[in-house]
Amino acid sequence: MAVLRFKAARATMKNTATLLVTCPDRKGIVASIADFLYRHDANILHADQHQDAENNLFLMRVEFDLEGAKVTLDNFPGHFSSIADQFSMNWELKGSQRRARMAIMVSQYDHCLVDLLHRHQSGELDCDIPLIISNHRDTEHLARFYGIPFFHIEVSRDNKAEAEARQFALFDEHQVDLIVLARYMQILSPDFVKRYPHRIINIHHSFLPAFIGARPYHRAFERGVKLIGATSHYVTEVLDEGPIIEQDITRISHRDQVEDLIQKGRDLERVVLSRAVRWHIENRILLYANKTVIFD
CATH class of the missing domain: 3.40.50.170 (Formyl transferase, N-terminal domain)
Structure with a gap:
C-alpha cells in the first residue's frame, strides 16, 4: 500500500523549474530576473539570494511554476540569453519533472x-x-x-x-x-x-x-x-x-x-x-x- 501511495504522489508532482545564477554583483539583477519571469507568465514560487562582498559576487536561486508559462525548459535559453549576457551570468536551469x-x-x-x-x-x-x-x-x-x-x-x-x-x-x-x-x-x-x-x-x-x-x-x-x-x-x-x-x-x-x-x-x-x-x-x-x- 505504501508503494502505491508513493507512486500516486509522484504522479501529482509539480511542474516547476529552478534557475541557479552566479554573476558579478551589481544593481538590477533581481529586478531583471523577476520582470523576465513576469513577462513570460511564470509564477515565482521561491526566491533566495546571497551577495559575497569580498568576491563581488551575486548568487541566486529562483523556483517558478511552468504551468501556464510562456517559457519551457527547451526555449528558456533563447529567451533568457540577453539578460544573461547583460549581467555576465553563469546559470543553469533544472526541471522538477526529471528525477x-x-x-x-x-x-x-x-x-x-x-x-x-x-x-x-x-x-x-x-x-x-x-x-x-x-x-x-x-x-x-x-x-x-x-x-x-x-x-x-x-x-x-x-x-x-x-x-x-x-x-x-x-x-x-x-x-x-x-x-x-x-x-x-x-x-x-x-x-x-x-x-x-x-x-x-x-x-x-x-x-x-x-x-x-x-x-x-x-x-x-x-x-x-x-x-x-x-x-x-x-x-x-x-x-x-x-x-x-x-x-x-x-x-x-x-x-x-x-x-x-x-x-x-x-x-x-x-x-x-x-x-x-x-x-x-x-x-x-x-x-x-x-x-x-x-x-x-
Missing part, C-alpha cells in the same frame, strides 16, 4: 547506505537509485531487500584502473547524475574525479586535519576530545578538501568510551550525508571559490 539518478558506492560499513535507502523509499529523497556498487559483498542483502541492482567490483592496488573502468561503464549505462560515497573506503583516482566534477559527494568524520588515518575515534578518545562531528563535501582531486556541503557536531564527555564515540559519529555521518544529498537533488547548492551556498 536525478543517483549511484551509491559503499564498502563494509552500512549505516549511511541504510539511511539513504530508507529516506529514498519514504520519498524524502526524490531521486532514482539505479545501482549500488561495492568492493565487498557485505551490503548486497540490503540492495536485494530494496530491489536495487548490486554490483560487486573488487578493488586492489593492481586492478584499480580496471575496476574504475567497469564503474564508469555502469555509470554511463545507467545514466547516473550523482555519485554518493556512503563510506566507500577507496581513494578515487584523478581521472575518476575529473569525469564527474561536483557530482560526487563524500562523508567522513570531522577530526581532519587532526587524527588522519586509521582508527581516528580511538586516537580522539586518547586525546580526550570534547566534540566530534561529521562533514559531507564534494570530492575534488585534493583528498577531503572539496567544497563543504554540511557539517554537524555532538558533545562528548568523560563518560563516553571509544564505542560511544564511534556510535555517535556514525549517527552524525548518516544524517549529514543525507542532508547533503537532499540539498543537491533539490538544486539548492551553488558553488564558488571552493565554498558552497545552501539556499533554503
